[in-house]
Amino acid sequence: MKNLRKKILPKENMMKSSDILQQICCDIHNENCLLRKSENCKSNEINFRDFKENYIGVYLKWQTSKETYRDKNGNQKTFQKMNKDVIMVNLLEMGDLLQNSVNENAAHVGRVIHQHEALKYQKENLQFNVAVIHMDLISLHTVVTYLHDKNFQLDMPYTIQSFCTLSDCLDHGVHAIWAHLKPILKTLSGS
Numbered sequence: 001m002k003n004l005r006k007k008i009l010p011k012e013n014m015m016k017s018s019d020i021l022q023q024i025c026c027d028i029h030n031e032n033c034l035l036r037k038s039e040n041c042k043s044n045e046i047n048f049r050d051f052k053e054n055y056i057g058v059y060l061k062w063q064t065s066k067e068t069y070r071d072k073n074g075n076q077k078t079f080q081k082m083n084k085d086v087i088m089v090n091l092l093e094m095g096d097l098l099q100n101s102v103n104e105n106a107a108h109v110g111r112v113i114h115q116h117e118a119l120k121y122q123k124e125n126l127q128f129n130v131a132v133i134h135m136d137l138i139s140l141h142t143v144v145t146y147l148h149d150k151n152f153q154l155d156m157p158y159t160i161q162s163f164c165t166l167s168d169c170l171d172h173g174v175h176a177i178w179a180h181l182k183p184i185l186k187t188l189s190g191s
């Protein structure tokens with residue numbers, strides 16, 4: 001990034017990805033702009049400074065490679081290895097790569113905003129017989145549930161409950177997630 005900034009990025013202090021988003025979107029909180037669908041800004045590109053297109057730039061990229069090893073019985077096995085490789089490209093290509101990854105990042109931010117808005121709408125418009133179940137398997141809590149609050153107050157029309165499930169099984173497949181959800185769904189349907 002240091003290399004990029006010195007060579008091709010505009011002179012303004014542009015280091016964070018949000019600075020670049022600000023340059024290509026008219027509103028970085030607007031889903032349409034971020035998904036690059038807005039007529040106003042969808043053709044905006046990063047304002048690169050003048051640079052020598054054939055100059056070589058360097059960046060680091062995570063990518064996988066297939067490696068082999070021999071197991072204890074002498075059989076050859078393959079496995080995928082993650083590497084942080086040094087990639088050399090000319091600056092023109094580097095600019096295109098950056099523009100593409102900025103577009104992907106903008107779309108990602110747009111989807112996060114969309115999901116946040118959709119979840120907020122669902123929570124605030126809960127029917128008495130509907131539950132919103134928010135799963136985030138990264139933390140210890142399997143899910144957080146939002147239920148319609150009978151005695152609801154204006155600022156929070158739902159009740160929140162966290163559930164934590166434990167298992168000896170370390171499987172993270174879809175079937176395992178459903179196995180964790182089963183007792184939670186059972187508890188919810190009883191309440």
Ligand SMILES: [Zn+2]
Nearest residue numbers: 026033038041
């Ligand atoms: Zn826009």
